[in-house]
Amino acid sequence: MGNTIGIMFGFLGGTIFASEGGYKVLQHPNPNREYQRLSEAKWFLALRWCEEFPTAAGILNYQGQLSFYNQAALRIGEHNFLPLDHRQEIFNQCLSLPVGTTANYSIFTADGRSFRTLEVMGIDIDPRYGRVAIVRSL
Structure with a gap:
């Protein structure tokens, strides 16, 4: 990668910059790591x-699958963190939000008590696949 920086911008608390050879992330542990696509960065x-949250967090895709979840979500279990019957509604909520804004989603028990409150944020990573939802327990 050359020394000329063409584009530099912030994304989810990090910084991505581009030049002739690809994209680099300033926060990457390997300062020489280069990504060929912006979506990879x-x-x-x-x-x-997601990894930085001490509570359960993950990335929910349009198919209702968790593409990634952190250690806290692993400890409680993927289905306890995001029950299957709530995933599509959670994802649909992210579609209605402006990019980068958050909303809360509550999961209730059978008797109507709040079981878990989640923060949902819709982000665009790769235009080939559409929006994903970053979800974390509050």
């Missing part, structure tokens, strides 16, 4: 974002 920052 964004994906790295999305994973990093």
Whole structure:
């Protein structure tokens, strides 16, 4: 990669910059790591974002699958973190939000008590696949 920086911008608490050879993320542990696609650099920052939360967090795709989840979500279990019957509604909520804004989603028990409150944020990582939802327990 040359010394000329063409584009520099922030994404999910990180910084991506581009020049002739590709994209680099300033927060990457390997300062020489270069991504050929912008979406790969964004994906790295999305994973990093989820890993930093002490509570359960993950990335929900349009198919209702968790593409990634952190250690806290692993400890409680993927289905306890995001029950299957709530995933499509959670994802649909992210579609209605402006990019980068958050909304809360509550999961209730059978008797109507709030079981878990989640923060949902819709982000665009790769235009080939559409929006994903970053979800974390509050």
